[in-house]
Amino acid sequence: MKLCWRIVGAALLLVAPRLVAAQDVTGNYVLTVLLPGVCEWQGELALVQSGTSVSGTGSLSLQPGSNPGCAPTLSGSVSGTIVGSTITLGFASSGLGTVNFTGTVGANSQTLSGTWSVAAGPSGTWLAVRHAASAPAVHGVALILLALLLMVGGATRRRRER
DSSP, X not given: OHHHHHHHHHHHHHHHHHHHHOOOOOEEEEEEEEETTTEEEEEEEXXXXXXXXEEEEEXXXXXXXXXXXXXXXXXXXXXXXXXXXXXXXXXXXXXXXXXXXXXXXXXXXXXXXXXEEETTSOEEEEEEEEOGGGOOOOOHHHHHHHHHHHHHHHHHHHHHHO
16 A cells, blocks of 8 residues: 555656646637737737647737727737746737737736737737636646546555455
8 A cells, every 4th residue: 555655656746846837828818919008909819839839820909999000900820938937929910010929827827918019119018818718628647646546545445444
């Protein structure tokens, strides 16, 4: 029995840091981009994460009340990196050229937020909120650990019943 607990403990020690540190931003977000007091765009951001690389697409529309001189739509491909809770994205938009986003990944990857800028141009803030339907799946390793714990618990109970 002690051997089983040692195996489970060793597995937890090996895998736990990955479970805690892993932030998966894969999913669909509602994206709001602000140039304070001038422009507000809102739309969709779809991201796929592979390791520390992030890619996807974005599509934004100018919101009512914005300056009519602002680009009416922005759409294009997105690519970047995520290191810890810091995310950096380049959005190759049709309206402003490459928009550089830098920000922070919130708890459970439900929000992304930070600042944006374009070369020799404006800058502002942004916020992406994950659609409820695209929450990250339970990590496969966590399911394996849960199964191991249930097996060990069942074996312990059977021994006590004898």
